Amino acid sequence: MKEETQGVDLGLRKFIKELGFITGGTSLLATAPWLSSCTPEKLEEIKSEKKARVAVIGTGSRGQYHIHNLKNIPHAELVALCDIYQPNLETALALCPGAKTYTDYRRLLEDKDIDGVIITTPLHLHAPITLDALSAGKHVFCEKAMARTIEECRAVYDAYTKTDKVLYFCMQRMYDEKYIKAMQLIGAGLIGDIVGMRCHWFRNADWRRPVPSPELERHINWRLYKEYSGGLMTELGTHQIEVCNWATHMIPTTICGQGGIVHWKDGREVYDSVNVSYRYSDGRIITYESLISNKFNGMEEQILGSKGTIDLAKGVYYLEEDNMISGMRQLLDQVKTGVFAAIPTAGPSWKPELKSAYVPHPVVEGGFSVVGGESMIGAAQDGSDAILSAFCQSCITGEKAKDVVEEAYYSTVLCLLGNTAMEENRVITFPEEYKIPYMKF
Amino acid sequence: MQTETEYIREQRLFHGMVPRVMGTKLELMTVGTEEDVARNTWNEICADAERLDSMLNRFSPESEISKINAMHGCDRLKISSELLDILRLSIDYWYRTEGLFDITRGRMTELSLTDEGLLTISSPELTLDFGGIAKGYLQARTEAKLRRSGAECAFVDFGNSAILAIGHHPFGDSWRVSLPNPYNGAILDEFQIRDRALSTSGNTPGYTGHIVHPLTGKANVERKIVSVTDRSALDAEVLSTALMIADEGQRLRIGRSFPAAQIKTYHL
Numbered sequence: 001m002k003e004e005t006q007g008v009d010l011g012l013r014k015f016i017k018e019l020g021f022i023t024g025g026t027s028l029l030a031t032a033p034w035l036s037s038c039t040p041e042k043l044e045e046i047k048s049e050k051k052a053r054v055a056v057i058g059t060g061s062r063g064q065y066h067i068h069n070l071k072n073i074p075h076a077e078l079v080a081l082c083d084i085y086q087p088n089l090e091t092a093l094a095l096c097p098g099a100k101t102y103t104d105y106r107r108l109l110e111d112k113d114i115d116g117v118i119i120t121t122p123l124h125l126h127a128p129i130t131l132d133a134l135s136a137g138k139h140v141f142c143e144k145a146m147a148r149t150i151e152e153c154r155a156v157y158d159a160y161t162k163t164d165k166v167l168y169f170c171m172q173r174m175y176d177e178k179y180i181k182a183m184q185l186i187g188a189g190l191i192g193d194i195v196g197m198r199c200h201w202f203r204n205a206d207w208r209r210p211v212p213s214p215e216l217e218r219h220i221n222w223r224l225y226k227e228y229s230g231g232l233m234t235e236l237g238t239h240q241i242e243v244c245n246w247a248t249h250m251i252p253t254t255i256c257g258q259g260g261i262v263h264w265k266d267g268r269e270v271y272d273s274v275n276v277s278y279r280y281s282d283g284r285i286i287t288y289e290s291l292i293s294n295k296f297n298g299m300e301e302q303i304l305g306s307k308g309t310i311d312l313a314k315g316v317y318y319l320e321e322d323n324m325i326s327g328m329r330q331l332l333d334q335v336k337t338g339v340f341a342a343i344p345t346a347g348p349s350w351k352p353e354l355k356s357a358y359v360p361h362p363v364v365e366g367g368f369s370v371v372g373g374e375s376m377i378g379a380a381q382d383g384s385d386a387i388l389s390a391f392c393q394s395c396i397t398g399e400k401a402k403d404v405v406e407e408a409y410y411s412t413v414l415c416l417l418g419n420t421a422m423e424e425n426r427v428i429t430f431p432e433e434y435k436i437p438y439m440k441f
Numbered sequence: 442m443q444t445e446t447e448y449i450r451e452q453r454l455f456h457g458m459v460p461r462v463m464g465t466k467l468e469l470m471t472v473g474t475e476e477d478v479a480r481n482t483w484n485e486i487c488a489d490a491e492r493l494d495s496m497l498n499r500f501s502p503e504s505e506i507s508k509i510n511a512m513h514g515c516d517r518l519k520i521s522s523e524l525l526d527i528l529r530l531s532i533d534y535w536y537r538t539e540g541l542f543d544i545t546r547g548r549m550t551e552l553s554l555t556d557e558g559l560l561t562i563s564s565p566e567l568t569l570d571f572g573g574i575a576k577g578y579l580q581a582r583t584e585a586k587l588r589r590s591g592a593e594c595a596f597v598d599f600g601n602s603a604i605l606a607i608g609h610h611p612f613g614d615s616w617r618v619s620l621p622n623p624y625n626g627a628i629l630d631e632f633q634i635r636d637r638a639l640s641t642s643g644n645t646p647g648y649t650g651h652i653v654h655p656l657t658g659k660a661n662v663e664r665k666i667v668s669v670t671d672r673s674a675l676d677a678e679v680l681s682t683a684l685m686i687a688d689e690g691q692r693l694r695i696g697r698s699f700p701a702a703q704i705k706t707y708h709l
Contacts (some may be wrong), residue, residue, distance in 0.1 A: 184502060185500060188499065188500040188502075188507075189500065190500050307648070319464075320648065327598060327601070327618075328456070328458070328468040328470060328596075328598050331470060331596060332454070332456055332470065334610075334612070335452060335454055335470070335472060335610070335611055335612070336449065336452065336454070338612055339612065340610050340612040340613035340617070341617060342617035342618060342619040342631050343617070343618060343619065344618075344619045344620075344621045344628065345598055345601050345604060345618050345619075346601060346602075346604060346618045346619065346620040346621075346632065346639055346641050346668065347601045347602065347620060347621060347623060347641055347643075347645075347666075348601075348602055348623065348641050348642055348643035348644065348645055348648070348666060361461055
């Protein structure tokens with residue numbers, strides 16, 4: 001395969017090009033301004049230059065997922081790996097045999113041959129490693145969520161505003177073609193005014209990884225323990241709350257919710273069932289729900305409009321007026337049976353029937369990737385490859401991706417506040433000291 | 442474009458349906474036309490609908506209209522000849538409806554066309570919306586295609602609000618269409634139409650306020666329906682929209698400048 005035909009994110013770049021981002025595609029600029037740092041034209045400019053030399057810190061399943069993607073990014077070179085857990089480090093090294101290995105990320109950060117780091121560690125390490133890496137002059141790509149606590153989120157955001165290094169959080173929906181296109185359709189008024197949002201992520205699995213020996217339980221199943229994890233809200237909710245804010249261009253002001261350990265009573269500390277409500281100042285509400293002992297509802301992100309509904313996760317939209325009784329069907333029956341009668345067809349709009357009668361329309365014509373949400377690691381072509389490629393491009397150009405940190409900041413803080421609201425069983429008002437100059441409340 | 446068709450040879454009955462074009466559903470029935478003719482005509486109509494949709498759809502960033510709207514003003518811009526035709530028609534209707542039919546939402550005076558057909562939009566806030574004329578324009582072209590194909594009995598339903606009846610029902614002397622009250626389902630009226638178009642505008646419980654008065658900027662929220670039948674599908678479409686927001690004096694004056702139109706207003 002020739003190098004120019006390689007690349008994991010060619011679809012997105014083709015999409016950007018088709019929409020004429022450079023040549024006056026103002027709607028795309030308004031919908032997804034972060035794409036301006038990774039246009040095909042800018043990629044062309046750096047082709048002859050050196051590759052981004054990157055290192056992966058945290059070589060578990062998600063780290064390995066990124067390693068696979070990195071191998072298909074022509075402008076990236078994976079030069080080092082770091083993990084304290086030897087089996088994962090060895091597995092990752094087998095994927096990229098030439099890479100240097102470290103067991104202490106601080107030593108890795110001293111390596112002058114590394115331009116940027118990809119942090120795929122348990123959540124509680126995101127902020128410390130991100131801050132240390134920025135201090136060490138490295139560009140940083142960190143998995144979501146941003147950090148384990150809102151204080152850490154603020155510290156990371158403040159550091160970001162002072163550094164000239166680029167910082168990405170893996171909010172892959174921001175780089176997923178069907179989401180971008182859907183946001184354009186919402187902006188153009190397809191579904192009318194946004195009146196509410198319903199997002200949920202349902203699985204039926206215990207969220208556990210096999211543990212070779214008991215002392216590794218908290219280390220390997222870090223997602224289940226509050227010291228390391230924010231549970232379903234930070235692991236799943238961040239993505240879904242982010243897209244709601246992206247759609248409304250606002251940040252919710254009040255948060256309330258309830259949660260519990262309903263089914264997986266196995267010593268875990270984080271809830272296996274959460275239900276959180278976010279209210280914007282204009283009254284609109286995000287209803288957020290996640291449960292991991294029933295998968296009937298799957299993963300959906302419904303933006304509800306006065307004229308229709310877009311399910312961002314599925315990449316389809318439904319229009320309120322689609323539901324109709326077909327007068328033409330009656331007419332056909334008449335002609336077939338020799339009857340001449342009036343058909344009740346005239347009218348300003350269609351009659352509603354049942355929910356099941358809504359017709360799904362694809363957001364993107366032709367084939368596109370829909371992620372079911374079952375995987376704990378990540379799915380192919382969900383935008384993760386494209387955002388990683390954009391990061392590697394930024395490592396070379398030094399150009400920050402507009403709004404990515406801000407989107408990650410607010411979605412993480414909101415999810416952490418959701419946890420607090422559930423744990424303390426109270427309505428929380430978004431704290432003033434955690435507001436940053438991005439979007440309105 | 443996704444379409445569904447069926448042909449029943451015994452009755453020489455053709456039915457074609459596009460579930461979604463120009464924001465609504467398009468259906469055609471012809472009776473008495475040979476299958477190959479019916480299918481060819483249907484394919485031409487679909488191609489036409491798709492082409493017009495991609496030109497006039499302001500929700501699609503690639504459409505000619507979206508590109509013009511994204512400029513936020515232009516100076517002597519060359520536009521496609523068909524768009525120019527539609528624009529000229531729209532301006533003509535604007536005059537004939539005393540400014541009530543307005544593709545610019547009250548900014549028509551900030552739009553001008555040169556004799557050579559070059560478009561100037563002097564206000565960055567002016568955006569074009571052909572939603573009120575697109576269906577009628579497609580209906581008019583569809584009628585021409587059907588007549589050229591020799592169709593003598595044809596019925597076109599474009600999202601219920603725009604209906605075209607060519608000839609008559611195979612078992613009657615016209616096509617009979619009733620108008621249900623969208624608030625309770627009761628039948629408000631029945632039309633017997635032959636070689637005429639029927640266009641209906643109004644508010645419904647689930648969809649109110651979509652017609653905006655271009656001069657006041659206020660959305661019409663009256664429980665009201667206006668139905669217009671006319672030989673011209675275009676005239677019917679434009680009139681039903683404009684008359685939703687016309688006052689009594691305007692209604693009478695505008696009605697006089699469309700002498701072929703039969704206009705009915707229903708207060709619900």
